[in-house]
Amino acid sequence: MIDFDTAVALILDAARPLEAETVALEAAGGRVLAADLTARGDAPRTAVSAMDGYAVRDADLATLPARLPIAEIAFAGRADVPTLPPNCCARVFTGGPVPHGADRIVVQEIVDRDGDVARFGTAPGEGRHIRAAGSDFAAGEVLLPAGTTLGFRAMVAAAAADVATLPVVRRPRVTILGTGDELAEPGQALETPGSIPESVSFGVAQLARHFGAGVIARRRLADTPEILEAAARRALDEADLIVVTGGASVGEKDFARAMFTSFGLELIFSKVAIKPGKPVWFGRANGKWIVGLPGNPTSAIVTARLFLAPLIAGLAGRDAAAILTWREEVLTTPLKPCGDRETFERGRRVEGGVAVLNIQDSGSQKALAIADVLIRRRPGTRGLAAGDTVDILAF
Template sequence: MSDKWLPVSAALAAMQSQITPLTATESVDLTVALDRVLAAPVYAPIDVPGFDNSAMDGYAVRAAEANTGEPLSVVGSAYAGHPFDGKLPKASCVRIMTGAQMPADADAVIMQEQVKRTDAAIVCQATVQAGDNVRLRGSDIHQDAMLLTAGQRLTATHVGLLASIGIAKVEVIRKVKVALFSNGDELVQPGEALPSSSHLYDSNRFVLSAMLQRLAVEVIDLGHIADDPEALEAVFQQAMRSADVVISSAGVSVGDADFTKDVMAKLGHIEFWKIAMKPGKPFAFGQLGSSWFCGLPGNPVAAVVTMDQIVQPMLRQLAGEQVPVPTTFTAEAACTIKKRPGRTDFQRGFFEQKDAKLLVRPIGSQSSAVLTSVAQANCFIILEQDRDTVATGETVTLQPFDALLT
């Protein structure tokens, strides 16, 4: 076990080098496929649209006839799902609605606002070109085209895309199983009365569970464990039998009652337990049998930041996902931002556009125990390990909160 403060990039690289993605798959209905990770690429079995159709309400015509200025007889109507039956006679047109299949031989649609209509005929009052207001077969999706790749996490629009090509079930990587528990004699569960002023409510387990649910993992909630080595060992034994990843909150600092590292040394192996980041320095990573272990700090903000910045990429990799690079922007510091060199800071901030400038400022207390600083923020202000205090007007990097925090 390394006792050094690992730079954030080194900690992420160390974890990435050891994680082997899951390979077991399952077939799920499209209705429950949101946020699941595709196990194989998806190819379109059909063209979309499957026929030439009208892009708007109007009249289906032959462009060459429409431009003569002569009346065109209205010989029928076409609606979505109810096409005009037959070919288009000479010097005629069909009343057509948006999405309706184009009649045979018609090559354009003229908007209803651009015609003069009598009882049984129209005269076009604008120039028409072949292809006007027509959506061609396959113009959205060509049959056999690869639409989605293995390792993509399905979004709402992906689900709609799959439905548009008639797919009702999709093959995905099985869910990562994550066992989660909080640790500490001072913790009391929400809904219970605080026994004394030295107790506090267990917020970590709830915020971490909510974040995990955004990643579509299977959360195994093992509850709250007291500061007792035997109780910790028992819950670790239970967790390593049932989960791919075990996540604890608190117990990895240097206090006399922080027993997690001792139990881990007995049952498994800790790779490292200090990261040069603020908040979040006491973060442990290791292995429990065939399960991975992440020991998060006890301070709420530190737990949230390490879950988002350190644990999230690992879980995405384990799930077989193509791990996305976090979106970042440069912005101008709207005020002085205090910082000491030596650790990468993830300060909670609020960014906004003002007078064509992107400005960002820290929000609330930057204490690792003050959860309101996350609840009221919309980004992390990332200050590099060697950086000192930032003056007003200097450029900084911001990372908008991702789906785990919004």
């Protein structure tokens, strides 16, 4: 059995990005860029108006009031750039090309219109309201560096680069195997004597997707060695990462590790000195990563957040270590002394800090739903009072 920090270091060492693939821009959201993204052209490609108004030469407004014939009209999307004749103006709309020879755009609110003539009665002020060619970015400029997660803001820049596809880190394919004779599909448990709804895999699948994985299968398995070994073979053929829930302890039907033995399982760690979740394990077989989670719902989801989340994030090209960013927060409720194992209490954010949940049972599911932080306690630490600080992790 190893300590928490050692287990995390082993996970982070394994959390290396998968190879790159090219996807359509439409499918790139949430993915991680595998190479710098450079602009194909200048933006804007030519000088454009920042306002609806009239393009003029400064010299033609030297004496006010002034009357200038409207020689051109330029809407956004006009392909050519007109030339502004002397002693004339051009009607220009936001995004429209600024005519050659124009010095500024005079906003329409201070211009009067008389048929095809614009009347300028007041000085236009200092603002020129022109976006120069290349003022946003230039052709060949790096808009997004490799390693950028393509969130909603980055997707705007990606599309502005005028590319139809993007090189991204391949999303890890995850198969989840839920083991246990007592498990039934939700909606069938009450009709099956002795069974309980299989709930853990649904939470694990959502966590995997949240941190960058593609869940390709979620299977419920009986505790039968032949069935488990066949499922292991199939999962190793289809996935980059297999998550097994349950069967991780030392009972007569705990076969979670044994199901991979014939495939050359290399255990990286088999237990971690934490509470909840001591039976969590990590290994590799046939070049594929395997994470074994406890069967109790809270234990499974806590260990998934601590170990599976950074592993998936790293495989997907994200900063794996950043997934385990702890920060200090003020307790609003007291905490008992910690035992001899590092403990992760479930809590929730409240006004003034974080409160510890009353229910800390490893099998709890109702309390799990309202927890939004994990509170880290080192082994043997003293009890804490409201107002003391603790380390928390978003949960």
